[in-house]
Amino acid sequence: MRVVILKNAAAVAQAAAEESIHRIGLADLNTPATPLEKPVVIGLATGGTPLGLYRAWIQAYQSGQISFANTMSFNLDEYVGLPPEDPRSYHAYMNENLFWHIDIPTGRSFIPRTNVSNLEESAADYEWKIEQAGGIDYQILGIGSDGHIGFNEMGSSLASRTRVKTLTKKTRLDNARYFDTLEAVPTMAITMGIGTIMNARSILLLATGAGKAKAIRDTVEGPVTAMVPASILQFHDDVTLMIDEEAAQDLSQREYYLESEANRRRIEQTN
Ligand code: GLP
Numbered sequence: 001m002r003v004v005i006l007k008n009a010a011a012v013a014q015a016a017a018e019e020s021i022h023r024i025g026l027a028d029l030n031t032p033a034t035p036l037e038k039p040v041v042i043g044l045a046t047g048g049t050p051l052g053l054y055r056a057w058i059q060a061y062q063s064g065q066i067s068f069a070n071t072m073s074f075n076l077d078e079y080v081g082l083p084p085e086d087p088r089s090y091h092a093y094m095n096e097n098l099f100w101h102i103d104i105p106t107g108r109s110f111i112p113r114t115n116v117s118n119l120e121e122s123a124a125d126y127e128w129k130i131e132q133a134g135g136i137d138y139q140i141l142g143i144g145s146d147g148h149i150g151f152n153e154m155g156s157s158l159a160s161r162t163r164v165k166t167l168t169k170k171t172r173l174d175n176a177r178y179f180d181t182l183e184a185v186p187t188m189a190i191t192m193g194i195g196t197i198m199n200a201r202s203i204l205l206l207a208t209g210a211g212k213a214k215a216i217r218d219t220v221e222g223p224v225t226a227m228v229p230a231s232i233l234q235f236h237d238d239v240t241l242m243i244d245e246e247a248a249q250d251l252s253q254r255e256y257y258l259e260s261e262a263n264r265r266r267i268e269q270t271n
Pocket of ligand 1: 045047076077143151
């Protein structure tokens with residue numbers, strides 16, 4: 001795992017934007033003269049953490065540096081029980097915070113459909129759509145304070161695919177700030193599975209704030225366990241964590257990660 005420790009949330013957003021623009025190739029995709037046979041598939045996350053990254057993408061798009069015209073996207077998850085037009089749904093979040101401000105083609109951004117009569121069929125169909133798209137090339141992830149990714153709660157099968165999950169009380173409490181009361185927070189969601197996420201070719205996980213310190217320590221330095229779903233990322237061969245000082249505060253090998261990054265920069269400069 002590559003662990004990049006940065007000063008604060010603003011620095012994480014900036015570094016994440018540079019890294020993802022480079023890795024997805026968003027600047028090259030800007031040239032209309034290069035139509036791709038297959039769009040680049042980006043996996044997207046919601047929550048407070050990726051907002052700075054999305055703002056940086058929007059700015060880079062609006063100033064003509066990048067384009068999403070040759071991409072498509074799949075979101076990690078969506079609450080059950082909120083229609084897409086509900087301002088607290090992840091559909092609304094994505095429209096407001098990203099899709100309305102960039103040039104991702106209409107009909108090429110997918111979010112699990114939860115306002116349907118058959119939730120299991122909808123989840124299976126989502127998994128199939130990801131497969132048909134050729135899998136996810138670049139996945140953005142946040143992390144829950146207990147180490148969950150997407151809505152894969154503690155104890156989720158490490159091989160799981162997109163499905164319906166019941167949310168834990170802790171997750172509902174963490175997300176209650178977006179709702180009037182805890183009772184108003186949905187109790188279920190459709191989420192990509194851990195196996196689905198692990199199939200992404202490359203993963204960028206972002207975490208900021210002291211509230212994520214324990215989850216980050218368990219993810220990077222703890223044993224791989226379904227009780228900390230993000231710890232499975234230790235088995236992925238292309239994962240970068242970009243975290244701020246507060247989220248990094250419990251890492252025992254902090255100095256080593258800083259030194260590794262300094263060496264990486266040195267090597268890049270000499271190439
Ligand atoms: C929810 C989402 C996750 C997200 C997590 C953390 O559980 N399903 O994808 O990573 O919240 O959110 P935040 O970034 O607001 O801390």
